[in-house]
Amino acid sequence: GAVVSQHPSWVICKSGTSVKIECRSLDFQATTMFWYRQFPKQSLMLMATSNEGSKATYEQGVEKDKFLINHASLTLSTLTVTSAHPEDSSFYICSASISAEPTDTQYFGPGTRLTVL
Amino acid sequence: AQSVTQPDIHITVSEGASLELRCNYSYGATPYLFWYVQSPGQGLQLLLKYFSGDTLVQGIKGFEAEFKRSQSSFNLRKPSVHWSDAAEYFCAVAPKTSYDKVIFGPGTSLSVIP
Numbered sequence: 108g109a110v111v112s113q114h115p116s117w118v119i120c121k122s123g124t125s126v127k128i129e130c131r132s133l134d135f136q137a138t139t140m141f142w143y144r145q146f147p148k149q150s151l152m153l154m155a156t157s158n159e160g161s162k163a164t165y166e167q168g169v170e171k172d173k174f175l176i177n178h179a180s181l182t183l184s185t186l187t188v189t190s191a192h193p194e195d196s197s198f199y200i201c202s203a204s205i206s207a208e209p210t211d212t213q214y215f216g217p218g219t220r221l222t223v224l
Numbered sequence: 225a226q227s228v229t230q231p232d233i234h235i236t237v238s239e240g241a242s243l244e245l246r247c248n249y250s251y252g253a254t255p256y257l258f259w260y261v262q263s264p265g266q267g268l269q270l271l272l273k274y275f276s277g278d279t280l281v282q283g284i285k286g287f288e289a290e291f292k293r294s295q296s297s298f299n300l301r302k303p304s305v306h307w308s309d310a311a312e313y314f315c316a317v318a319p320k321t322s323y324d325k326v327i328f329g330p331g332t333s334l335s336v337i338p
Binding site: 111141149150151152153200202210212213214215216217218 | 256260265266267268269270273275314326327328329330331
């Protein structure tokens with residue numbers, strides 16, 4: 108099956124710094140990538156949807172200036188948490204799909220654990 | 225409002241026993257339905273999905289799910305559980321118009337007793 112990687116798998120940073128998380132589709136071209144946030148013992152919450160070459164679409168309540176998403180190529184999307192604070196600590200998961208059509212399977216990355224001190 | 229509920233937060237079963245994980249949804253129209261499994265250190269993996277047609281869907285790893293429109297349910301089943309099935313299971317729905325509003329249920333944690 109298709110493989111999606113995330114880097115780093117975990118990161119610890121100081122409050123006020125920015126952190127970039129990469130999401131790569133290794134063996135297919137992903138027109139659409141999704142970013143989720145998962146709190147401990149809770150479900151995934153969709154943060155934003157990004158299509159290659161265009162601006163990301165953010166879900167209601169997600170600060171686009173804090174969570175910068177770039178989808179520069181068909182195999183790479185990045186999420187930058189700017190001026191991170193302890194409340195941004197979470198598990199961030201990306202997924203990639205050939206398109207935004209529901210019939211196309213989303214392939215999920217293993218996630219990135221962010222801890223902000 | 226659209227929602228997905230998984231009534232069981234945690235389930236423990238003995239290895240070899242049968243399993244049923246419940247999922248109910250509230251949606252304006254029948255959405256696309258999915259079951260995912262999340263194991264520690266691994267990404268979510270799609271077990272099966274229902275788009276239309278036969279309401280009994282076969283998936284990977286011996287799982288199946290049945291869509292019941294009258295009950296707005298999409299329960300996941302497995303006749304004989306293996307210890308490696310211990311994981312977090314998520315039911316999810318997506319509107320038929322677009323993938324960008326996928327909603328995940330709260331998840332059910334499965335423990336398997338040897």
